Amino acid sequence: MADATVDVVERIAATCPENPFATPQYMEVRRRLGSQPCALWIENDGVIVSGCLAFLTRGRLNARIEITSLPLIHDKDLFWKGSVDFCRRQSVSLLSVHTCASIEPSIGHESKKLDHRRRSEYRLDLSEPDLWNIMNRRHHRLIKRARAAGVSLQRMSDEGARLRHTELANMSLDRRRGRGDNIDCRIELEDVNAFLDEGAGEIFQAICGDEVLSSLLIARSKTGGYAQSSGTSEAGRRLGSSHFVFYEVGCLLQSEGCEVFNLGGADEQSVGLQDFKLGLGSVRIELESANFYTGSKLKKFATKAAAFLKSFPGLPIGA
DSSP, X not given: OEEXXXXXXXXXXXXXXXXXXGSHHHXXXXXXXXXXXXXXXXXXXXXXXXXXEEEEEEOSSOEEEEESBOOOOSOHHHHHHHHHHHHHHTTOOEEEEXXXXXXXXXXXXXXXXXXXXXXXXXXXXXXXXXXXXXXXXXXXXXXXXXXXXXXXXXXXXSHHXXXXXXXXXXXXXXXXXXXXXXXXXXXXXXXXXXXXHTTXXXXXXXXXXXXXXXXXXXXXXXXXXXXXXXXXXXHHHHHTHHHHHHHHHHHHHHHTXXXXXXXXXXXXXXXXXXXXXXXXXXXXXXXXXEEEEOSOHHHHHHXXXXXXXXXXXXXXXXX
């Protein structure tokens, strides 16, 4: 367990070729966005049998390590003991464990757990010979509507496409907030640029005439794609362009040798989003995420004290 090198990450990627969050390209995305990449792995006779990328960030009081995609772990005790020891050697107080594109369903580590959340993702098996046949009838109808209106799929990377993707993705997030979904994030242009510039992702857009109706950013690996972010205009919603772009991208990934198209997650409250992803023929995968406190009691006290002082407007830290 150490700072990530391209050689180590390539060896980790070979254990999970469908995972876009275990590639050298994704490592460079996170480095560009301000994190220090690390690698956590288990070897058997010099061969990596399980491993993942982790990303270190340091603040004024605490340092944090994030595992974006938890790997399949055969020896959980060994993996978690090594991970926690690594955090302590790096003076890391918070270990955040996520399961984006994971096939490991359970975190399985209880020591010093601060919080825990159940989540789900939707996995489309591209080994299916005909993706059209596994979709539901409503999706068929909407995709036919988009085609009849002249909607086409284009693979884009120019500045205008990146800006439009960011606009549409945030427009869709705002719509979901308006329906009561608990969403505290925004899609930033610098994130989109990092994925495209580092070769870790691609943008696909549903276009009718000169208008971009839907946009989808896919994180890529050797045999997998992951729906990183997406958005659709009001006109696109009426025409079924989001159904069109997800289906057409699935077919394109399949033709390029990908085995899995992960449609991303959906909260339990987002019933419409769940139905959309299941309607494409995907399978729901039950997963978890959690945060762990790995720092000292003294640092934990100092963190709580700083948070308490911040709750008083106008009172500077250290006053």
